[in-house]
Amino acid sequence: MSSLFEKLGGENSVDAAVDIFYRKVLQDNRINSFFTDVDMDEQIKKQKAFLTFAFGGPNQYSGLNMKDAHTRLVAKGMNDTHVDVVIELLGGTLKELGVGDDLIGEVAAVAESVRDQVLGRAG
Amino acid sequence: MTAFTFEDQEYQALTGETVLDCLLREGVSVTNSCRNGICHSCMLKSKSKLNAKSQKGLSTAKKEAGYFLSCQQEVDSPLEVFRPDTSTLLTEGEIIAQERISDSIVIIKIETLKEFPFKAGQFLNLIREDGLCRSYSIASQTGSQQLEFHIRKVPHGEMSSWLYDRDLLGQKIKLSEPLGECSLTDNMRDRDLLLIGVGTGLAPLYGVVRDSLAMASMGKIHLLHGGLTIEGLYLVEDLKNLEKQNATFHYYPVFLRGQEVEGFQKGNIVELVRAFEFNKANTIVMVCGDPQLVKSLKQEVFLAGVPSKHIFSDPFISHTANAK
Numbered sequence: 164m165s166s167l168f169e170k171l172g173g174e175n176s177v178d179a180a181v182d183i184f185y186r187k188v189l190q191d192n193r194i195n196s197f198f199t200d201v202d203m204d205e206q207i208k209k210q211k212a213f214l215t216f217a218f219g220g221p222n223q224y225s226g227l228n229m230k231d232a233h234t235r236l237v238a239k240g241m242n243d244t245h246v247d248v249v250i251e252l253l254g255g256t257l258k259e260l261g262v263g264d265d266l267i268g269e270v271a272a273v274a275e276s277v278r279d280q281v282l283g284r285a286g
Numbered sequence: 287m288t289a290f291t292f293e294d295q296e297y298q299a300l301t302g303e304t305v306l307d308c309l310l311r312e313g314v315s316v317t318n319s320c321r322n323g324i325c326h327s328c329m330l331k332s333k334s335k336l337n338a339k340s341q342k343g344l345s346t347a348k349k350e351a352g353y354f355l356s357c358q359q360e361v362d363s364p365l366e367v368f369r370p371d372t373s374t375l376l377t378e379g380e381i382i383a384q385e386r387i388s389d390s391i392v393i394i395k396i397e398t399l400k401e402f403p404f405k406a407g408q409f410l411n412l413i414r415e416d417g418l419c420r421s422y423s424i425a426s427q428t429g430s431q432q433l434e435f436h437i438r439k440v441p442h443g444e445m446s447s448w449l450y451d452r453d454l455l456g457q458k459i460k461l462s463e464p465l466g467e468c469s470l471t472d473n474m475r476d477r478d479l480l481l482i483g484v485g486t487g488l489a490p491l492y493g494v495v496r497d498s499l500a501m502a503s504m505g506k507i508h509l510l511h512g513g514l515t516i517e518g519l520y521l522v523e524d525l526k527n528l529e530k531q532n533a534t535f536h537y538y539p540v541f542l543r544g545q546e547v548e549g550f551q552k553g554n555i556v557e558l559v560r561a562f563e564f565n566k567a568n569t570i571v572m573v574c575g576d577p578q579l580v581k582s583l584k585q586e587v588f589l590a591g592v593p594s595k596h597i598f599s600d601p602f603i604s605h606t607a608n609a610k
């Protein structure tokens with residue numbers, strides 16, 4: 164059985180999604196303030212890491228450093244509503260790329276699985 | 287505190303301190319400039335295990351030889367660090383022309399004693415005899431024998447004031463290897479170019495424009511040059527002539543403050559770019575100059591629909607300006 168990552172198209176699907184997703188993030192007033200102080204090239208790299216993780220691909224992110232990556236943001240007020248928005252924009256991105264609802268659901272579940280770590284509630 | 291050695295002498299680094307910061311604090315002289323991992327002037331050598339960040343952007347050969355950027359390497363484990371042999375890294379040059387073209391901009395030309403390969407659009411570090419080091423973009427075309435630089439004198443700026451105020455004909459100066467994102471590559475052929483320079487951010491693009499016109503196989507070339515006032519715009523006549531001679535080249539001088547002047551656009555360059563009509567899917571964008579504006583302009587073209595992998599930039603980051 165092929166993995167979620169393979170079903171989505173692997174590395175190429177990340178490359179296709181990153182610009183669409185990052186444009187959505189930058190244009191969404193509910194969350195863009197978290198993203199504008201970082202240089203675009205750095206952000207693109209981090210978005211790729213995020214998408215690779217959410218697509219179930221090979222990743223270097225344990226729950227612990229998922230927590231570390233967001234400590235600064237939790238201190239700035241990041242909470243559950245922001246995670247909801249990120250998952251919503253992720254879904255919108257995949258829809259634009261023609262991905263079916265079942266796979267979108269699987270991707271959302273992967274992101275959902277680290278909600279507590281991202282928000283610093285679990286190690 | 288973690289101990290490390292430099293040239294076989296031991297130093298104690300404070301928590302989170304970089305190799306560069308620690309050595310400077312201890313009064314050791316180490317060439318440096320941006321302290322941001324961009325200019326590579328702080329390169330040292332080590333056989334110890336290094337973090338990935340301190341070797342980012344280095345060639346494979348350099349990585350394997352143990353070169354690293356001392357401003358990007360925190361001392362989190364004992365390291366053995368050495369000074370590299372600068373004679374292999376630096377080239378000797380001599381200032382052969384110095385033309386003050388306005389009350390803040392000087393054009394400097396440098397000839398190197400041996401051959402100096404570079405591509406139009408790249409930058410390098412100029413290192414003065416006393417070790418002061420700053421990055422400047424090359425304004426010459428690929429293959430030129432002389433290296434041209436456009437330098438804006440910043441108030442109280444050590445290097446830029448020296449280059450503007452002093453008479454420097456015949457002055458010896460050292461040059462580092464060229465670096466940077468904003469050069470033409472073969473896979474850009476047949477695409478359009480949108481070149482956006484702010485202030486002396488025109489320098490690298492001035493070379494790129496002439497390279498791309500020489501390549502013939504490029505599509506349309508749009509050059510937007512922004513200045514705070516009209517006095518900040520330079521080489522206007524040259525660029526207007528180049529536009530007359532080349533149907534594919536379009537030049538847009540833009541300034542923010544002052545009276546309207548015919549032949550120039552008045553306005554905010556970021557808004558101008560937002561309204562600019564071009565083929566988003568097939569255009570390579572290069573942005574150079576003031577770091578804040580570069581960041582906004584990149585974001586603007588990206589949101590307009592240009593793929594992120596088609597956007598290149600060299601922000602003119604200054605360590606002291608960032609520290610403020």
Ligand SMILES: Cc1cc2nc3c(=O)[nH]c(=O)nc-3n(C[C@H](O)[C@H](O)[C@H](O)COP(=O)(O)OP(=O)(O)OC[C@H]3O[C@@H](n4cnc5c(N)ncnc54)[C@H](O)[C@@H]3O)c2cc1C
Pocket residue numbers: 320324325409420421422423424435436437438439440441442443444445446447486487489490600601602603604605606607608610
């Ligand atoms: C990749 C790269 C390419 C560059 N290319 C060019 C180029 O082609 N032409 C060019 O003129 N410069 C260029 N720069 C900027 C250049 O390297 C120096 O930062 C600049 O000349 C100031 O150096 P200085 O020694 O005169 O000033 P410093 O002594 O370093 O600074 C003195 C004071 O001026 C302030 N300051 C520094 N820079 C600025 C600024 N840009 N605007 C306002 N205040 C400032 C500082 O905060 C400080 O208070 C480039 C920088 C980089 C990183």
Ligand code: HEM
Pocket residue numbers: 194197198201209210212213216217224232233235236241245246247249250274275277278281
């Ligand atoms: C839904 C679950 C989430 C996952 C799986 C996730 C994953 C990641 C990953 C893998 C990185 C890269 C870390 C690195 O390489 O440095 C990252 C960085 C980042 N994330 Fe998230 N993220 C999530 C939610 C959010 C939310 C809700 C926000 C804000 C609204 C956010 C904002 C950021 C920012 C700004 C960075 C860059 C951090 C920095 O530069 O310091 N993330 N994220």
Ligand code: FES
Pocket residue numbers: 318319320321322323324325326327328329355356357358
């Ligand atoms: S890269 Fe270290 S000082 Fe510029």
